[in-house]
Every structure is written in structure tokens, then in C-alpha cells.
Amino acid sequence: MAGGGAPENGLLRTELDSGIRVLSERIPGARSVSLGLWIDTGSRDESQGEHGLCHFLEHMLFKGTPSMSARDIAVAFDHMGADINAATGREHTSVYSRMLQEYLPRALEIVVDMTRNSSIEAGELDSERQVVLEEINMHNDSPDEMVHDYLAQALWGDHPIGHSVLGDAEVIMTVDDERLSEFYRERYVGSRIVLSAAGSVDHDRLCELVGGAMEGIAQGRDAAREDSMPVPLSSTVIHRKETEQAHIAMGSKGLPRRHPDRFAMSVLDNIMGGSMSSRLFQKIREQLGLVYSIYSFSGLFLGMGMVGIYCGTHPAQAEKVIGLVEDELVKARDGGFAAEELERAKNHIKGALVISNEDSGNRMNRIAKAEMSGGEHLTIDEMVERVDKVTVDDLHRVYAETWGGIGASLAVVGPFDAGEIGLSGRI
Numbered sequence: 311m312a313g314g315g316a317p318e319n320g321l322l323r324t325e326l327d328s329g330i331r332v333l334s335e336r337i338p339g340a341r342s343v344s345l346g347l348w349i350d351t352g353s354r355d356e357s358q359g360e361h362g363l364c365h366f367l368e369h370m371l372f373k374g375t376p377s378m379s380a381r382d383i384a385v386a387f388d389h390m391g392a393d394i395n396a397a398t399g400r401e402h403t404s405v406y407s408r409m410l411q412e413y414l415p416r417a418l419e420i421v422v423d424m425t426r427n428s429s430i431e432a433g434e435l436d437s438e439r440q441v442v443l444e445e446i447n448m449h450n451d452s453p454d455e456m457v458h459d460y461l462a463q464a465l466w467g468d469h470p471i472g473h474s475v476l477g478d479a480e481v482i483m484t485v486d487d488e489r490l491s492e493f494y495r496e497r498y499v500g501s502r503i504v505l506s507a508a509g510s511v512d513h514d515r516l517c518e519l520v521g522g523a524m525e526g527i528a529q530g531r532d533a534a535r536e537d538s539m540p541v542p543l544s545s546t547v548i549h550r551k552e553t554e555q556a557h558i559a560m561g562s563k564g565l566p567r568r569h570p571d572r573f574a575m576s577v578l579d580n581i582m583g584g585s586m587s588s589r590l591f592q593k594i595r596e597q598l599g600l601v602y603s604i605y606s607f608s609g610l611f612l613g614m615g616m617v618g619i620y621c622g623t624h625p626a627q628a629e630k631v632i633g634l635v636e637d638e639l640v641k642a643r644d645g646g647f648a649a650e651e652l653e654r655a656k657n658h659i660k661g662a663l664v665i666s667n668e669d670s671g672n673r674m675n676r677i678a679k680a681e682m683s684g685g686e687h688l689t690i691d692e693m694v695e696r697v698d699k700v701t702v703d704d705l706h707r708v709y710a711e712t713w714g715g716i717g718a719s720l721a722v723v724g725p726f727d728a729g730e731i732g733l734s735g736r737i
Contacts (some may be wrong), residue, residue, distance in 0.1 A: 322513040328500035329529040332517050333677045335508045343414050343509040344670040346406040347421050348678045350502035350533045353475045354400045362477010363493050365398040373434040375427040411510035422523040432487045446476050453557045453723040460721035461559040465542040499530025506678035509670040538613025546720045548728045556628035556724035563715045564615030567683045573696040574704040580655040582606045589638050600627050617712045625724050639737045647705045660694045
């Protein structure tokens, strides 16, 4: 078992002989623990014919093991006064829980049992298959969610990262227990697992618990992601749907997860549409009253990334709103940024960082994601310092590298036909 000393930020990290990485942060005064078991596999790692298997497998983890039924799992966590949930993303899957400190050993035992010994049986597979299909149907009935899938398609085309995390209904309908079990055995291996915990946790004891529960697990192979697509496409996707609102998403090239300018990008994002005082919110919602929801966002992935803007408006105003968003992007390109809005955005981000660090779940998530994206573990103070160092010149450089790099892509869900609505080409 390989280990490391205690760094100044209180984070402890140990790599077990199986390849599993155990990370913890002790929070003085906490009486609970946030625990997460993370698997380095997501929708990005699915090939043609596999789209949706990571998400389907996440559902199956809750269907029981040889030692516990699905009901047993639910009853056990209720008895502990704990919660348990799971999530699938483009680059990872996680099972996470929060419990009182005295229940950590039992909660960890169950979480490991679920992720190591899931009973993927034909009968349970068929019942959960319908649940997943209904989740896909629910998603397809939510145009404000669907438009983000179409934006990913516009940016990434056939690249795996452009596919919906929920997957393709046809794949879900046809996969059998043998294929899903094979997929499970390939992905849920020691080299791809990170166990993170924050709160009232003793690191050495945590490592003992994980080592015992994971004894005999195959180390397997790391996830291979050499097929990054650093320069996305510039295209438009219009999906006709008779909706009350037009749902609009614009996007362009972003930064990869470990890029040194990622803190400057978060400040730029905040200025454009990441807060109530942002340019887009103030102009298009507060001054003109054309939208209820408008915001900017970014996605940082390994080797690639994207920036985006979402808004919803009456279909009759859609073309006007798209033009107004373009106006704000042009103003940012040609007029730059003011020192006052830079300071306001930095203060907003720093406040959010410090406040989020007071929640053990956020800390557990942060250390796991940092480990899975290359292992640069920054304290909150170090992150605040990086935000503080962002200058107006940094914003100009990041804008040129993102929104100013290749032009924008557009996705719209609403009562429009292809070619009926689009970007002007000014950005």
C-alpha cells in the first residue's frame, strides 16, 4: 500500500495495491461523513452500440447483490438515517452517501457491495430497463434539457462526448444481462476507482475499511481517452417541437480540465452570464424583460472543453434574443472588460468557493474530481488566490481562445424548421 504524508491542506491520499485511490479530508467539529465511490468511466467511454450502458449500469447497482436485496439496501440506509444516490456523467460514475460518523463502516460496506457485486439478472434487468426508458422519455419531454443535448451534437458531432448521458433507447431496449455484465467487469476495476470522504473521518481507518471490503478486486486497465476533440464543430441544430417557449443554446470552444486559464474562464463566465449582475441577465432579462431564464456555463473535459449560453423566450422573440446575445458577445470581443466588473465577478466566485467548502459533500466531490482529472489538489485558499490573480488581460486572452476562436454553434428547440432561425455570423 502506497501512501503519502499529510499536506498542509489536510487532504490525505493513499493508493492501495489494487490501484484504488483513497482520499479524505477531516473537518474539525463535523459529526457526519460524506462518502463517494467514483468510477472512471462515463458516456464518453462508450462506443457505438454502447450508448447508455454506463447510466443503465448505475441503475442496476441499486437492484441488489447476493447478500442484499434492493429493499434491504433501502432499509439499511433509512435505518442509519443516511441517504444514498448515484450519478453518471460524461467522464465518470459515482455512488455517494452521507451518514453519521458511527455508521461509516456499515455504509461503506454496502456501497462497496453494490459496486462490486451487483446482481445483473435478466428479470431485474427487464424491470429496470423500463425505468430507464421512462427517464429518457421524461428528459425528451423537457425541452430546456433537450436543447443541451442538441448543442453537444452541434459542437461534437459523432464524437462520443456529444452523445446523451442517458443513452439511446434502442441500446437500452436490446442489451442483455450477459453484455451488461461484461461491460461491468471491464469498467469497475481497481485502477478506475477513487474513494473520497470528507467530514468526521480517520484516514488510516478508512483505508483499512476500503482495503478489506475491496480485497481481491481486479486492478484492470485505466480508462483510455486519447480521442480528444480540442476544436469543436461550428454548426446549427434545430429541433422542431410545439413548445410555449423557444429554448436556445449557443456554444463554442472551451478549455480542457487542467488548463491554467480555467480560473480566468470562470471569471469571464461570471461576467457574461453567471450571476444576477452579469451582462446577459441585466440586459436581456432585467432591462428588456424578454426571458425568465438566461445564463452562461462551461464544460471542462479531459483534452477538450466548451463554453455555452442558454435562454428561453417566446418563439416570436427568439430571433431577437439570439441577436441580443450575439451583441453582448461582440461587445466583449470589441470593447473588452472593465476593472469594476472584474472585481465584482472575482468576489462572487471567491464567496461561492468559501461557502461551498463548508459543506462536506462539496468537499468530497471536489477532491474526487481533482484526483480523476490529474491529481492537482488545490486548497480553497489556493483557488481563491488563483481567482484573485486574474487580470483584464487574462479575460481578453481567454475570450479570444474560447468564444473568439472558431465562431459559435447554435441549438434551438421550438416551433421552427431547419433554416428558419440561426446565427448572424458576427461571432
